[in-house]
Amino acid sequence: MSKENSKNQILKAAMKIFVVNGYSNTKMDDIADEAGFSKGAVYHHFSSKHDLFFSLIDYWETSFLPKFYSNDYSNVSLVNVLKELASEVASNFKNKKYLFLAELEIWALSNRDVKVRERTKKLYNKMLSHLENIFSNAINDGEYKNIDPGMAAMAVMTSMQGVIWFSIFDHKNFTAEQYVNEVMNFIINGLKKTSIEMTN
Amino acid sequence: MSKENSKNQILKAAMKIFVVNGYSNTKMDDIADEAGFSKGAVYHHFSSKHDLFFSLIDYWETSFLPKFYSNDYSNVSLVNVLKELASEVASNFKNKKYLFLAELEIWALSNRDVKVRERTKKLYNKMLSHLENIFSNAINDGEYKNIDPGMAAMAVMTSMQGVIWFSIFDHKNFTAEQYVNEVMNFIINGLKKTSIEMTN
DNA sequence: TAAATTATACCGACCGGTCGGTATGTTATG
């Protein structure tokens, strides 16, 4: 098996185990077993448990919202962009729920480890500036006024992160999909008025 | 020192250490040291590490939003209730930031431990039904229409949980307080229109 | 082109520190 194949196999296994057991309760042996390798093999590809988890953040980033990042949004309406984002998040919840639990685990480790935190900050800065650009464009086009694009980006991001809560606890009346879509509609409606205002 | 005093001392110490190191990396010895007791004393008051953490959830619940839960909101406007909630959350961020990091740790453990999850679910159900009642009352008063109180409650709760993100990562342009207040304003403005609609 | 050399991928027994928990005290309290 090729080197990259093996590494990916291990990363996939690590994602699965880390998400279920958390960082500290995850044994390198478990990851090795799940990947179909020995512990020696895992340490051949990754220098330490920490290194392996660190690599998982890259893996997470490329898996989470590929459509959202790849699309060229310059000539698509803000509303459609946001609705597509919501649907990508909802689809992730349906098919890759582990992504949200992984996000939780990344948060937990970010709170303890500076390197992990800095890496993750970079990830969120990218997400936020992407959203901010989209809002800025829409504002420049004269479609929406009096909104602070940075704050709007935060509002969207944290709303989508609400799905983390769903991943852990569920809701007796709503599905995560309903939540995501309705909250996004709520945001969209709010944007059409003068809701999130400039703060200077 | 009285029994309850000692227990509280230990709980306080445990909160501090768990929040910084996470559940697994927290040693019972560290908690004992921080509380000014020996490990034997800790095990005299709590039967296990798990039991101690479990008790911490009660402690967290009583510390988090006492004003919000205690006030009698029956004759206060929805807008004021929400603004006061936002200000209580903001004040927590300023003075008791650890509460949000504790919430994160509770989430992480809820994902692995059924008992912790069930306990925490109860906590959130209480919070949600409290919010839902407030919304329902406002709707019955004819002030706001076409909103699903359950969904509105979720939107408010998850927005406030966005502060967890702030507790870990910060934001280069906004403070958590700005975030909380502006997002709550945003929600309030949205409620005045027909934004979160009934879904049936 | 076959043999020798070297590199890569992988294995798994083992070591050593860590830490939840316990057993057995000692001291305070009422």
Next chain:
DNA sequence: CATAACATACCGACCGGTCGGTATAATTTA
């Protein structure tokens, strides 16, 4: 003086990381 409150010494399962080794592939050499 009995019991609660706390301290101290210790146990042993657990697990990240190490390391000597093997098997196979890639490269060099003669």
